Amino acid sequence: MPSPKVVLSLLSVAAAAVLSLSVSAQFGANGQPAVAGPITAKYQADASKILTAASSDNDAYTALTYLCDHIGNRNSGTPQLNTAVQWGADLMRKAGLENVMVQPAMVPHWVRGHEEAQIVSPGLNGTPRTLHMLGLGMSVGTPGQGITAPVVFVHTFDELDALPPDSIKGKIVVYNPGWHGYGVGSLYRTTGASRAAAKGAVAMLVRSATGLVEQTPHTGTLRYDEKQPKIPAAAISPEDALLIERLAKEGTVTVHLQMDAHQEPDVESGNVIGEIRGSEKPDEVVVVGGHIDSWDVGQGAQDDGSGIMAAYGAVKLIHDLHLKPKRTLRLVFWVNEENGGAGGRAYRDLVAKNIDKQVAAIEMDDGAEAPLGIGYTVLARTPGNRRAPTMQQMMRQGPPPFNMDALTPEQQQSFQTMQQIAALLQPIGAGKVFPAGGGSDIGPIVALGVPSLAPITVAEHYFDWHHTEADTLDKVNLDDFRKNIALLAVTTYVLADMDGRLLGTKIPDRE
Ligand SMILES: [Zn+2]
The missing domain is CATH 3.40.630.10 (Zn peptidases)
Structure with a gap:
């Protein structure tokens, strides 16, 4: 249980998160x-x-x-x-x-702490592929050994909602809504983790809320729904989101995510x-x-x-x-x-x-x-x-x-x-x-x-x-x-x- 102070801070994020849009x-x-x-x-x-x-x-x-x-x-x-x-x-x-x-x-x-993510399979020439990632602000961390799980790739919340919970449980949801302005992009960033958690996901990755494709991940705050389990969440570069999308069409993609993020x-x-x-x-x-x-x-x-x-x-x-x-x-x-x-x-x-x-x-x-x-x-x-x-x-x-x-x-x-x-x-x-x-x-x-x-x-x-x-x-x-x-x-x-x-x-x- 977080302290009451922390709960208050997290709740207050709700207002700031969406209002912080330019x-x-x-x-x-x-x-x-x-x-x-x-x-x-x-x-x-x-x-x-x-x-x-x-x-x-x-x-x-x-x-x-x-x-x-x-x-x-x-x-x-x-x-x-x-x-x-x-x-x-x-x-x-x-x-x-x-x-x-x-x-x-x-x-x-x-506190962000150490963080990293890789596509462990399919690898490239037998080695994992490092993802350009940046944990989302206010995210919880993973267990020390990280989370390794298959991904479920979706473009939109509608696609997520259409999937049976069995297909999401225990997996890492990856969103790429594309770039339709900061209002849409930041909505996936702020609320995507809890929407995925509500269907049993164990972590969330989201395409960075940007139109610029330069392997640069963008952080920003997220907003947990207090009724759902808090799962770790990170932004990935647009290029990496597109790579995962392509690989997911070919077969199972497994990602390893490790984040030390925590509140002090x-x-x-x-x-x-x-x-x-x-x-x-x-x-x-x-x-x-x-x-x-x-x-x-x-x-x-x-x-x-x-x-x-x-x-x-x-x-x-x-x-x-x-x-x-x-x-x-x-x-x-x-x-x-x-x-x-x-x-x-x-x-x-x-x-x-x-x-x-x-x-x-x-x-x-x-x-x-x-x-x-x-x-x-x-x-x-x-x-x-x-x-x-x-x-x-x-x-x-x-x-x-x-x-x-x-x-x-x-x-x-x-x-x-x-x-x-x-x-x-x-x-x-x-x-x-x-x-x-x-x-x-x-x-x-x-x-x-x-x-x-x-x-x-x-x-x-x-x-x-x-x-x-x-x-x-x-x-x-x-x-x-x-x-x-x-x-x-x-x-x-x-x-x-x-x-x-x-x-x-x-x-x-x-x-
Ligand atoms: Zn600002």
Whole structure:
């Protein structure tokens, strides 16, 4: 029996797992052009200063380089994460931010340990074939000697469901749903193990949730159904999934899987927080940030080093330009996004008493690729469906088609406000407003009605790299990174300073 603490951590994974899907790929439709207006005119001069300064900013990329090369990856519970947390707080203090603090949060400590997998038969020239594998985050391990069993290959859950339990019992289920976007791919990753276990499987392998075929496995969290036995689960490269599929057509394929993965007691870590206090309404807050934890492979460069460092660059730049917004601008590096969401919940608990004072929340967690504009979640309540779709539903299916006429007059006005702000970003090609944007760390406050925003990028490569050994600094293009700094700085500054406020949409945090 896991301790109650561990059970709580595992349950909390459910929310984080699905919410951690990137918004850009799913929400990148329906972009509306910027429309200049009075807000554009009022902030044109300040925005020009910001764009100019961001175009040559080196501070944030230098900091990102240090984070990647000298702290490295920083999975929850590890000493590296807490080194990053202390370093992040120092960085904010040195930048001159006020009220710098680490808000404590207990985080799970999942440990990968040694792991390996082979196709033992059919071998190749008499020897086993090594699989390119990476255990899924939060997976249990195998017994010490590993598991050796025949595989059952399926493409989809439907194929699995159609098989009699006798044909699955004692076997290793291998999924290759193909690549139909991260929403589908990550659904197999997060829920595939328990669905296989429900039919008696002893382990699960899943094709990595990526479109890139380069023998690179992608980890990511899984979500156990507490009613089913917990079986070990790993990602394999797309190439290896296809190899198993071909071999399985010829006859029995037997795989050996050995994983030492296990949970250790929760560890104290925390959200890193710093501010530019508002000059007139310091109690009202615009929050911007990303997550400081990463998976335990690569450098966590795009996911989400680039997000926290672009947000840092944006706030530092506003400070350095002596722009003094009327409201408080708060920078947060949330903790434990990847496998628990403890930071997002702790932050909600910190501000819930003053939720009406939380003016907007902007999360960058989709990589610093070239930005196209700002995602701002304003959803029409369609007839017969009075509830907004959950974030999970939107991640899987994309947001409902955008129709300005279906918005209330207040929603239309709020959307047009964002279009006026976006007009300030046209010089860097980021002038569109997308009708939805968010992130899993801000999910808990968005559920309470705080307006939800995120940069929307071209998202060409994010899912090729994230959660892999290949998520390293070289993937972050300096010019694109600077554009994200510019986007975050202009957007947060105007939201923190302008006369009015955006409308929020209460998006349920879970289904
Ligand atoms: Zn992330």
